[in-house]
Amino acid sequence: MNPNEQKLINSLKQHAMDHHPTLRPHSFYEDKFEVSLFYVEDHAELLLTVRALVHLAMRTIDPELSLDTISERNEKYYVRHLLAIANRLMPKxxxxxxxxxxxxxxxxxxGIKRGKDQK
Structure with missing residues (x-):
């Protein structure tokens, strides 16, 4: 085994428990994975998350769309909420x-070998 291979193995062993994987094998569906860091406090937060996703997706498709004044007023909160969820889902x-x-x-x-015409 060359020194770089040994260095990689030692580094992986040393840092194996530093991070928790984002995806775990699903307990029921054998060929699927589940996201381990997606969590909500209750049904209300789950519904808020779905509402935020739907609202922002619809606004992306049609920026002039105004579903209702409550959704429009909460738009910045929806964005912050979804960014927090996206941060939790990043595979650290x-x-x-x-x-x-x-x-x-x-x-x-x-590494990738690049030709003369590629940067």
Missing amino acids: GEEALMDHLNLYYREEGL
């Missing part, structure tokens, strides 16, 4: 793994 554990693999590829010279 997987990002760390990819950082270690990318470092290994650079050290081994296994």
